[in-house]
Amino acid sequence: MTYAITQTCCSDATCVAVCPVNCIHPTPEERAFGSTEMLYVDPQTCIDCGACADACPVDAIFPVDSLFGAQKEYAAINAAYYADRKPEPAPAGPNFHAWGEPTFERSLPADFAPIRVAVVGTGPAGMYAAEDLLLHTNAEVTLVDRLPVAGGLVRYGVAPDHPATKKVGETFARFHSHPRVRMLLGVEVGKDITAQELAAHHDAVIYAVGASTDRRLGIPGEELPGSASATSFVAWYNAHPEVA
The missing domain is CATH 3.40.50.720 (NAD(P)-binding Rossmann-like Domain)
Known part of the structure; x- marks a missing residue:
């Protein structure tokens, strides 16, 4: 059994931080973070530990077999995100060397x-x-x-x-x-x-x-x-x- 994230997802990445197998994406380090409608659980990687559901601040994560009605669609939505997903490209830039000597960033001005x-x-x-x-x-x-x-x-x-x-x-x-x-x-x-x-x-x-204050409606008796x-x-x- 896997977990699925549903429509109330707030995308704050609390679940990402507690996942022991890195099965929730996009993470804050990935380019797509903030541009997707929600976060997604990879059903092939999820180990059913429930840590994400416990940490979710808006109760948006549920076991797939507990989803009912229209919520059942989110099992497929989560899985579909990973169907054609390509791995994140390796970092690029002058300070990135895959197997070279370690480099150290200079102090910024x-x-x-x-x-x-x-x-x-x-x-x-x-x-x-x-x-x-x-x-x-x-x-x-x-x-x-x-x-x-x-x-x-x-x-x-x-x-x-x-x-x-x-x-x-x-x-x-x-x-x-x-x-x-x-x-x-x-x-x-x-x-x-x-x-x-x-x-x-x-x-x-x-x-x-x-x-800081309410709006008046301008109807009779409002001031009574x-x-x-x-x-x-x-x-x-x-x-x-x-x-x-």
């Missing part, structure tokens, strides 16, 4: 020092941006959030009875302690620090703050007592610190 990027907002949008920077560049990332707990919508905008959706927060959390990450919680841009100050200390600033927006209601049952 100051112009190639790691860039510093600030990401304002630690919700899904901000953390997906941070994840991409950390996995695919040498950037140093500063995470900034005005709330005392990271997570954004994952923490304060998803109902407690949706644990599968909230589980993606665990994937994001592993980047909070990344050696190239600094986290500044309880810091509000525009109040505790200006946008100009933030920009002066970073090469780039990504604003991923979302909408007992009429509450979904924004405030969801924030209330998630213990948002700014909602009584």
Whole structure:
């Protein structure tokens, strides 16, 4: 029996990192990573250990014999990815020698020092941006959030009875302690620090703050007592610190 990845795949490569036989592709080191719709399990290589399913932050990986209904198609989709797949080409470039003496890269000049990027907002949008920077560049990332707990919508905008959706927060959390990450919680841009100050200390600033207030519908009775927006209601049952 093999495993198959289904449509809810978030392509964050957590499963790739835990697979003991390298049967999940494309990996972050391969050219196709990020350009395919999802990741795929090679049924010929999979050893049915289940490590990928345990690590998946969005519960997208299942044993093939447990798939039902329309999900059964994903067994064939995973297998089809490998039907005509060619091995990744060997690295090319002036520093690659298949069997020659080992080479050592020279120290890079100051112009190639790691860039510093600030990401304002630690919700899904901000953390997906941070994840991409950390996995695919040498950037140093500063995470900034005005709330005392990271997570954004994952923490304060998803109902407690949706644990599968909230589980993606665990994937994001592993980047909070990344050696190239600094986290500044309880810091509000525009109040505790200006946008100009933030920009002066970073090469780039990504604003991923979302909408902080609800939209009014403009319907009769909207302003009456007992009429509450979904924004405030969801924030209330998630213990948002700014909602009584």
